[in-house]
Amino acid sequence: MTAWTVLIPVKGLAAAKSRLRGARAPRERLALAFALDTTRAAARCRAAGRVIVVSNDAAVREAVAATGAETIGEGPGGDLNAALRHASAAVRAGDPRAHLAALTADLPALRPADLAGALAEALRHPRAFVPDAPGTGTVLLTALPDAGLAPGFGPGSAAAHRASGAAELRGAWPSLRRDVDTPADLAEAGRLGLGPHTAALGVMSQDMQGTVATFDDQTRSGTVLLDDGTELAYDTAAFDASDLRLLRLGQRVRLETGADGTVTGLALPTM
Missing domain, CATH: 3.90.550.10 (Spore Coat Polysaccharide Biosynthesis Protein SpsA; Chain A)
Incomplete structure (x- = not known):
């Protein structure tokens, strides 16, 4: 070889x-x-x-x-x-x-x-x-x-x-x-x-922030636009784990991500 x-x-x-x-x-x-x-x-x-x-x-x-x-x-x-x-x-x-x-x-x-x-x-x-x-x-x-x-x-x-x-x-x-x-x-x-x-740096448990790009109130899922312009999707489980009743388009949110980089939760930045 x-x-x-x-x-x-x-x-x-x-x-x-x-x-x-x-x-x-x-x-x-x-x-x-x-x-x-x-x-x-x-x-x-x-x-x-x-x-x-x-x-x-x-x-x-x-x-x-x-x-x-x-x-x-x-x-x-x-x-x-x-x-x-x-x-x-x-x-x-x-x-x-x-x-x-x-x-x-x-x-x-x-x-x-x-x-x-x-x-x-x-x-x-x-x-x-x-x-x-x-x-x-x-x-x-x-x-x-x-x-x-x-x-x-x-x-x-x-x-x-x-x-x-x-x-x-x-x-x-x-x-x-x-x-x-x-x-x-x-x-x-x-x-x-x-x-x-x-x-070992724990980077995938970081909180990222962005603005709500889409939200489907039937499925309680959607996407968030990160500050660098990239969209990340959140599913129903991530929304339900957030104790939020709804999201508005353009609303500022904090994203919590798991070890594999998927969104596990959302919160308002002040929470």
């Missing part, structure tokens, strides 16, 4: 995951937990020969080293793509025939089997990428020994990688495609099953 070198870039925690403000755990702790769960899953993937976290952040490097994974500095350049170019060059300097895979660090629900499936498909193309769940970003970029990695991560990276000649891999691989930038993303990851570092 081909052994891939998996590169996981992790930027400084102070600047990480700004769109996750309001989650129960501080976003710095969330970002580190995401990275550790991503690294753990990658290390357990049967197709991964080496897993290397690319970061200049001392806290990240210390936490990763404690798990036994490798670390490397980002080198010059100051952004994620420069860090990946530096790391891939360092790997290829020691092993010119290395199979390279760049994996984003915000995959707290990643399952080794999903990553292995994508890497198996990637063997058919000199360069390949897996888009994120919305289809606009990239969660995995690969390069065979005769190809350069040529990373183009950032807004619209799926289109950028496609335009650069990388083949788009279309497998389902739900846990691989579920990166986390927003509370709604985190809820989706929770439904898939969080890794132990993220789960």
Whole structure:
């Protein structure tokens, strides 16, 4: 079996995951937990020969080293793509025939089997990428020994990688495609099953707030629009557990979620 070198870039925690403000755990702790769960899953993937976290952040490097994974500095350049170019060059300097895979660090629900499936498909193309769940970003970029990695991560990276000649891999691989930038993303990851570092933070028992988008007074179910624009559904059981008699469209509510990310209750923010 081909052994891939998996590169996981992790930027400084102070600047990480700004769109996750309001989650129960501080976003710095969330970002580190995401990275550790991503690294753990990658290390357990049967197709991964080496897993290397690319970061200049001392806290990240210390936490990763404690798990036994490798670390490397980002080198010059100051952004994620420069860090990946530096790391891939360092790997290829020691092993010119290395199979390279760049994996984003915000995959707290990643399952080794999903990553292995994508890497198996990637063997058919000199360069390949897996888009994120919305289809606009990239969660995995690969390069065979005769190809350069040529990373183009950032807004619209799926289109950028496609335009650069990388083949788009279309497998389902739900846990691989579920990166986390927003509370709604985190809820989706929770439904898939969080890794132990993220789960230990208790993030899926957090309270989220939003406004009522729909309410059916016959079924006592509907949807709430979160502050990031995402709709979450609540069922009859969730409404009945809330001791509310009705909801009005546009009304502000607090959502209580279970371990799998589903809505378990609603309340008025002042309650």
